[in-house]
Amino acid sequence: MTAENSSTAATVHASAHKLFSIWRTWAIATNTFRDLVRQKVFYFMLVFALILIGTSLAMASLSFQGQLQTVMDVCLGAMSVFTMLLAVLSTAMLLPKDMEDRTLYTILAKPVARFEYLTGKLVGVTMILLVATLLMTAAFCVVLHYWQGREIENLQLTETAERAAAAIAKLKVGTFTSTLFGGIGIIFLRAIVCATLTLMLSCFATSWLFTVIVALMMILAGHLVPIARSVWQGPVGGAMDVPFHLAILVRLITVFVPDMQLFNVVDDIAVGASVSADVFLRVAGLGAGYVAIYLLVGYLFFAWREL
Amino acid sequence: MGTPAIFIENLTKEFTSPSVFARDKITAVDKLTLSVEAGHVYGLLGPNGSGKSTTMKIVLGLVTPTSGRTCIFGRDSRDVESREAVGFLPENPYFYKFLTGSETLDFYGRLCGLGGKMLRDRSRELLALVGLEAAADRRVGGYSKGMLQRIGLAQALVQEPRLLVLDEPTAGVDPAGSHEIRNLILRLKQRGITVMLCSHLLSQVQEICDRIGIMNHGVLIREGALEDLISIENQTELTIENASAALLADLRARAEDAGARVLGAHKPQQNLERYFLEVTGERK
Numbered sequence: 001m002t003a004e005n006s007s008t009a010a011t012v013h014a015s016a017h018k019l020f021s022i023w024r025t026w027a028i029a030t031n032t033f034r035d036l037v038r039q040k041v042f043y044f045m046l047v048f049a050l051i052l053i054g055t056s057l058a059m060a061s062l063s064f065q066g067q068l069q070t071v072m073d074v075c076l077g078a079m080s081v082f083t084m085l086l087a088v089l090s091t092a093m094l095l096p097k098d099m100e101d102r103t104l105y106t107i108l109a110k111p112v113a114r115f116e117y118l119t120g121k122l123v124g125v126t127m128i129l130l131v132a133t134l135l136m137t138a139a140f141c142v143v144l145h146y147w148q149g150r151e152i153e154n155l156q157l158t159e160t161a162e163r164a165a166a167a168i169a170k171l172k173v174g175t176f177t178s179t180l181f182g183g184i185g186i187i188f189l190r191a192i193v194c195a196t197l198t199l200m201l202s203c204f205a206t207s208w209l210f211t212v213i214v215a216l217m218m219i220l221a222g223h224l225v226p227i228a229r230s231v232w233q234g235p236v237g238g239a240m241d242v243p244f245h246l247a248i249l250v251r252l253i254t255v256f257v258p259d260m261q262l263f264n265v266v267d268d269i270a271v272g273a274s275v276s277a278d279v280f281l282r283v284a285g286l287g288a289g290y291v292a293i294y295l296l297v298g299y300l301f302f303a304w305r306e307l
Numbered sequence: 308m309g310t311p312a313i314f315i316e317n318l319t320k321e322f323t324s325p326s327v328f329a330r331d332k333i334t335a336v337d338k339l340t341l342s343v344e345a346g347h348v349y350g351l352l353g354p355n356g357s358g359k360s361t362t363m364k365i366v367l368g369l370v371t372p373t374s375g376r377t378c379i380f381g382r383d384s385r386d387v388e389s390r391e392a393v394g395f396l397p398e399n400p401y402f403y404k405f406l407t408g409s410e411t412l413d414f415y416g417r418l419c420g421l422g423g424k425m426l427r428d429r430s431r432e433l434l435a436l437v438g439l440e441a442a443a444d445r446r447v448g449g450y451s452k453g454m455l456q457r458i459g460l461a462q463a464l465v466q467e468p469r470l471l472v473l474d475e476p477t478a479g480v481d482p483a484g485s486h487e488i489r490n491l492i493l494r495l496k497q498r499g500i501t502v503m504l505c506s507h508l509l510s511q512v513q514e515i516c517d518r519i520g521i522m523n524h525g526v527l528i529r530e531g532a533l534e535d536l537i538s539i540e541n542q543t544e545l546t547i548e549n550a551s552a553a554l555l556a557d558l559r560a561r562a563e564d565a566g567a568r569v570l571g572a573h574k575p576q577q578n579l580e581r582y583f584l585e586v587t588g589e590r591k
Contacts, residue, residue: 019387021420023420023422024417024420028418031403031406031414034406035403035405038405101401101402102397102398102400102401103400103401103402103403105364105367105369105395105397105400106395106396106397106400106402106415106459106462106463107418108367108368108369109367109368109369109390109393109395109397110390110415110418110419110466111387111390111391111418111419111420112387112418113387304371306322306370306371307364307369307370
């Protein structure tokens with residue numbers, strides 16, 4: 001029988017067990033990606049975001065602000081909200097669904113470490129977030145390109161050739177900037193942080209609804225972290241008089257909730273501010289730190305969880 | 308005697324009651340000790356809630372024991388490496404509905420470190436082994452319960468494990484499918500694969516198991532070779548073909564003369580499963 005012939009080879013191949021295998025993690029990641037691509041929530045949210053990005057020009061014509069600024073504001077805002085929601089909603093279902101369908105048993109009964117399973121799930125979600133971000137970025141670029149073309153036509157019609165050429169050169173330099181794409185990178189990173197936070201919560205939560213609600217609350221509370229930190233540390237030159245229960249709450253927020261204000265550098269980019277490479281690196285480093293910590297804490301919960 | 312396929316020593320598992328107000332301890336498995344020899348088919352029996360599934364989950368490293376230890380071929384079953392030698396089919400398994408039968412086996416094969424042509428060949432062989440060649444490219448979401456059970460068995464076998472753990476392998480499967488699974492288990496046994504199974508179908512357990520353990524309330528109440536446990540020591544069954552009435556009367560008289568007592572004489576019956584398979588023409 002051929003099954004018997006291949007048995008030795010199969011056993012030999014499988015016997016070289018590694019503590020962490022990229023191969024196994026990748027198998028789980030690609031499977032998770034395929035699972036998420038089939039979820040209706042992905043298409044629903046993506047289409048909604050694309051419509052919002054597509055209609056940003058129409059919104060810009062109604063706005064009193066500069067058109068480029070309004071387009072940037074609407075598009076980056078839509079990308080931020082939809083990637084964060086997609087991260088939370090798609091991640092919250094992963095573990096409970098595998099547990100309910102008992103597919104988790106069949107996976108973990110193979111030589112798969114729980115850390116590999118969790119990492120694979122996170123990589124799968126990251127892949128879907130990357131696809132969503134790239135599609136939204138493509139739509140955003142199309143909108144910007146169309147706006148730029150229209151502006152160039154206007155300048156050519158209304159200005160002298162010399163002034164139009166200078167204005168067009170300035171426009172071209174100021175539209176598709178590296179800062180803009182850095183900002184999109186930060187939006188993507190923020191979505192990964194939200195996904196990892198949700199994954200960590202789902203490692204001990206008993207229902208996906210609880211996970212979604214707590215994750216969204218933590219993300220919202222994340223915008224208050226700098227305020228909480230200032231209350232905890234107190235103003236320079238004197239301690240703040242804070243009631244005990246508030247002090248405990250403030251400390252909990254500061255320690256466990258991600259500082260979402262960090263990522264608000266995207267808002268500065270939307271209003272046309274230039275952001276230095278140092279700021280990007282700092283945000284990227286802290287974002288990666290949050291991902292590592294939440295993944296580790298999630299693993300510790302998951303490792304002790306009875307299945 | 309070689310290293311046992313499964314070795315369980317003084318295993319206890321307590322669960323804490325989920326109630327916030329009464330944090331009682333529930334003992335699911337109580338000081339269980341047993342050993343399954345390599346190459347045997349072992350049946351773990353017991354009523355619902357007797358601790359069979361918990362024991363299996365501990366053996367597979369899915370649940371942490373409160374005390375005691377379990378080993379698979381000498382390796383602590385909490386070590387991930389120990390599961391290289393194990394295939395598991397849970398009760399009523401569901402797989403990713405968006406995958407086809409063939410993709411499901413590819414996925415589980417990749418988790419075991421298999422890949423490329425070797426994995427493709429292995430998938431094809433296993434699909435043939437469980438009789439799902441025709442449904443290989445159909446999505447698992449459209450599979451019947453019996454087909455799910457068979458693809459479950461195939462995924463359990465994907466890395467050619469030395470130990471197969473089956474939780475109710477024939478639950479919800481029709482008699483023909485059930486018969487196929489039973490034959491498959493016997494073929495695996497011939498190839499030296501150890502099988503540990505939980506089943507409520509006692510007639511089937513009786514047909515395929517070498518040894519059984521009976522659990523109740525988390526305690527192993529009986530354990531041993533099947534023949535030793537169920538045979539009646541002071542009785543002998545004699546099956547005779549083409550015996551005349553006179554011969555039977557003579558035998559009865561001789562037995563009584565020798566001080567033995569004939570408890571009954573009846574025509575042997577084939578079991579209902581065999582009769583059903585013959586009638587429906589599904590017996591192979």
